[in-house]
Amino acid sequence: MPDISRLRLGVNIDHVATLRNARGGAVPDPIRAALMAEAAGADGITAHLREDRRHIVDSDIDALMAQLTVPLNFEMAATEEMQAIALRLKPHAVCLVPEKREERTTEGGLDVARTEDKLTRYIAPLREAGCRVSIFIAADAEQIEAAARTGADIIELHTGAYCDAHADGHMDVRDREFEALREMATYAHSLGLEVHAGHGLTFDTVAPIAALPEVMELNIGHFLIGESVFLGLEGAIAKMRSLMDAAR
Ligand SMILES: CC(=O)[C@@H](O)[C@H](O)COP(=O)(O)O
Numbered sequence: 433m434p435d436i437s438r439l440r441l442g443v444n445i446d447h448v449a450t451l452r453n454a455r456g457g458a459v460p461d462p463i464r465a466a467l468m469a470e471a472a473g474a475d476g477i478t479a480h481l482r483e484d485r486r487h488i489v490d491s492d493i494d495a496l497m498a499q500l501t502v503p504l505n506f507e508m509a510a511t512e513e514m515q516a517i518a519l520r521l522k523p524h525a526v527c528l529v530p531e532k533r534e535e536r537t538t539e540g541g542l543d544v545a546r547t548e549d550k551l552t553r554y555i556a557p558l559r560e561a562g563c564r565v566s567i568f569i570a571a572d573a574e575q576i577e578a579a580a581r582t583g584a585d586i587i588e589l590h591t592g593a594y595c596d597a598h599a600d601g602h603m604d605v606r607d608r609e610f611e612a613l614r615e616m617a618t619y620a621h622s623l624g625l626e627v628h629a630g631h632g633l634t635f636d637t638v639a640p641i642a643a644l645p646e647v648m649e650l651n652i653g654h655f656l657i658g659e660s661v662f663l664g665l666e667g668a669i670a671k672m673r674s675l676m677d678a679a680r
């Protein structure tokens with residue numbers, strides 16, 4: 433079994449950049465938020481450089497690489513452009529995510545089963561460059577088996593459907609989604625994959641996911657950035673951290 437004593441918290445700062453970009457200009461600064469998150473106990477920073485640069489932009493990634501002392505988890509689509517950026521910057525981790533330009537946020541996981549050979553070739557140079565490679569994925573056995581064959585180090589389970597069902601009050605759906613996440617965390621770990629989870633997690637939904645013994649890292653962004661309006665970024669991170677620790 434993995435060491436369950438330390439569940440890592442990666443803070444996603446995308447939506448500080450969303451707010452900055454809503455007006456143009458330089459504020460609020462996502463790098464300042466990342467450094468504050470680091471000081472508040474984040475174990476890592478996550479940032480998603482979307483193809484359309486709707487929030488994080490290239491210069492943000494350069495600045496994060498230069499200034500962070502905790503690991504950067506660089507989320508990106510599996511495109512040639514993004515691979516070149518990752519190979520140039522060599523972030524600690526690269527998380528491959530599905531991307532549709534018209535979506536509001538990431539819908540579902542990467543279809544690894546249908547693109548296995550291509551992804552295997554795509555991942556190899558990233559690993560050779562020293563990046564840990566993660567795949568953002570649905571809680572689905574076929575996808576997880578394919579992910580294990582690609583040579584990826586990690587899968588990140590998409591918790592969005594579980595969180596949405598909770599928010600909508602569909603507790604039967606939420607419980608089914610949670611059960612799939614629980615089973616697939618165990619299964620992925622049995623295949624030698626490190627297991628992370630994230631998307632849409634809140635103070636109300638984090639504890640059951642944090643309690644899963646195979647889960648080593650949670651990546652949380654949108655809710656924490658929103659909640660920082662009320663609690664401050666440090667306060668929001670501290671509360672999330674204590675809920676995670678209490679669940680473990
Ligand atoms: C992959 C994932 O779930 C998120 O971390 C991702 O960054 C979502 O994209 P947006 O931040 O653009 O909603």
Ligand SMILES: NCC(=O)COP(=O)(O)O
Nearest residue numbers: 444630631632651653654
């Ligand atoms: N990979 C998930 C992530 O980084 C954060 O997602 P969200 O909390 O912004 O939905």
